[in-house]
Amino acid sequence: MLDLAEFSNDPLLARETLLARLKVAGTAGEQAQLHYRLWEMCQVCGDEVAALSHLEAAIHLDPVQRPDRSDEGAVRRIVVLNVPGTFQANAPLAMLLDDSTALYTMWVSGEPGRREELAERIRKLKPDAGILAMGEDARQTAAILEAEAIGRTSGVPVLNGEERIMQMARSTVPEILENIPGLLVPACRVVCAPFDTLPSFPLLARPVSSHAGDSLARIDNRADFDRYVHETGASGSYYVTQFIDYVSKDGLYRKYRVVFVDGVPYPVHLAIHDDWAIWYYNAKMEQFPERRVEEARFMLDMTAVFPSSVMEALYEIPQRIGLNYFGLDFGVLQDETLVVFEVETAMIVHDRDPDDIFPYKSACITRIRQAFERMIDKHAYAGVSVEKDTTYSMS
Structure with a gap:
């Protein structure tokens, strides 16, 4: 398989090289793996339509995407079940794991009549878990439901099942997490035209099924809402969420991200901004050394940053959510209440930030990877003692 590392600074060249390889590829399997790589590279190049076309072709040829390198010497083998879409549709676990875990991805489109066939494909891979x-x-x-059924039929231990993922909608999470001491989940519901009843303003609005802040807006009155709906598509459905002003005493906003691995929260990053609408990319943490010092404190030992009430709330969340692996974005109000922004099963966790600017991140992401590996091993070898990371244990 083509190693794209040498093209890391020139995705257009990488795409052209892959297309050239595709023209001379011999077997359907080889063609499929090249289409999968083109799905990735076309997104990097900003051509989402072409990316999804390559993904569709790849799935048709072979629904199993294989590791870029030989799995010889890997300690464990897992099958990740994905649904078709862009990078945002599924958790990019390959960005978290290293070569000690061989990762195979089965793409499930929901096509009827293939459950046993795809379950058998999983069994033949002989994974430790899915x-x-x-x-x-x-x-x-x-x-998603078909992927769950395929996993069950395969007989392989599958994590994040029991239809839990479909319960993570923004409109249902507030009910799941209600009445946890020290925790606030802003009320959220789905509204459709004619939009006769809306929560009190200000509120946050976004199209249902949108992610990463796509078309997210703060709305302060009905006229602004009507204008927003007109601009984004009046026939759509929207999540409307009570806006909570989570500004800190110093006038800055802080958005924390953790990932839960077998019930234990691990810091992923902290974004600090002078605007409430924060994503890590627009916080530009690389430009603020003093903010990176604060992020380092959070990532290296968040128990020293948060009061015990916040940590206790964090540990209650996975008990309610019931997933083995998921992420959480949140803030902390001035009265030390944890405010939930989003529960997300497709969250990105990676170790690709430059070490000279973020020297503290690599060790923290390594801890997440090791915890993920222990989780897989525990479920693969149920009944066998596996050492657990208790760094943030409340016991």
């Missing part, structure tokens, strides 16, 4: 990695999306309900 994991459902897709994010909650009402448009993908059939595919």
